[in-house]
Amino acid sequence: MTSSEIWDAETARTYDTPGEGMFAPEVLDPAVDRLAELAAGGRALEFAVGTGRVAVPLSERGVPVAGIELSEAMIERLRAKVDESVIPVVQGDMATARVEGEFSLVYVVYNSISNLVTQDEQVECFRNAAAHLGPGGRFAVELGVPGITHTSPGTGAAVFAVKPGYMGVDVYDVLNQRLVSHHFRFDEGRRARLGRSSQRYVWPSELDLMARLAGFELESRHADWRGAEFTAESRSHVSVYRLPA
Template identity: 40%
Template sequence: MPPRHDLPSAKAASERGTAPHGNGSTDPADTDAGFTDAGHTHAGHTDAGYADAGYADAGYADAGYADRHAADYDRWFGKPGITGATVDTLAALAGPGPVLELGIGTGRVALPLAGRGLEVHGVDASEAMVRRLHAKPDGFRIPVTLGDFADVPVSGTYSLVYAAGGTFFELGDRKAKERCLASVAGHLAPGGAFVVDAHVPEALAVAAASGVPETVADCDDHLILCRRVIDASAQTYHSHYLVHEADRTRHFRVRFHYVSPGELDYMAERAGLRLMQRHGSWSREPYTRHSTYHVSVYTHR
């Protein structure tokens, strides 16, 4: 089954409000064994079946989510096979470096990329996630700026900027995405590449309409199911996650704002970027009418 791009992630920074997060938002209900936690802002991380510290929500993030689940994030949502293909593709595009990850989370992608000899920097909204990254072997070598990645709050230029695991679509609306793209263009070195991945909205809608929950993880010690509900009028969808382990079930709901590949290309053009290549997976399969997600690579016009 193709990897997803939207698990609750610690990668982002929400649109504003109270938290400096630029990616999704947990809805007011983050329910733990039947008890609801309201009003916590998740830092946003991304993707289902994909990713990293993250699986994304989008909109207005809940900082409390990352703090509550940072310790379990890698165990619940790590995807070694997908991570390997992601790192291979990014390393091939990286050039001399340095490289920058938007929504670095606990370092699922950043650490093995740094292990290839690249200088990796990151941006993330969650201090808890970044603490997990820096506690890992060699994690302390990766500098991370805390803040909203919609603003790309760093200095200097990078030969590669990327947002993996659907993290870019944690940004809550079109304006936040346009702001991020313009900022990326300003930090991209000549000949550099910007890489994002995402669901193809039409395929996402077909899967959601089936009403069948996706099995995100089925391990000896836990089971994670995901059910998505789409609001096409607002170009958003909610992902409902049930995490069952040790006779305890937790429910949380996260929100994403999606755009089509064509819309993304148009926004990138307005920011001074052009599509260089598009694949149907991180393994660089061709992008076709049958593709359910895409990996898109942009460079300066």
């Protein structure tokens, strides 16, 4: 599926789950706290801003926020919350689209960088972040650690989430470093709906090399937004890269 097919009007309509999942306060608040700290009083730019899950509360903290978003439908949902004067958004690809002005922080959260499905696009995303930052500016990336080590022998697939009415399964293409996430949603009867999204998974070491190509240095890496230690058992990481001052 193409990005426009994945992030369509139906997806945008059901994306927000106030108070639950990635919108739960225990998930969202630490991310907003940390990003406000990283912005250090300057402007912030969110790549793949979506419906404003992070951008809106970050703006409410007093951080000037702008965004880049590919999906028109997602932007429309954001506009139902705040207008253009509060969070200006450029519609386009986060690897190439430009926003006017200089920022102290660029960030991309919740695995969104993996929606760029080639290495070249991901490298350009880092370069685009660097182009928006002033000296000493930071680029924060939240990304899962590839779960391929958790696949069953001979299957190339791993269950990543199970909860009432939902099951998520990742299927890996190791040769091309790609995965397809399968989202199964069940109604109260016997019917199920399937949604798919394609991603390119990235190991932290490869991400660090992309950063170096764009002129960044790794400033910190933690397992989550609260600052937990990143270990071999961590399933995700928050990596902060910084340009030389």
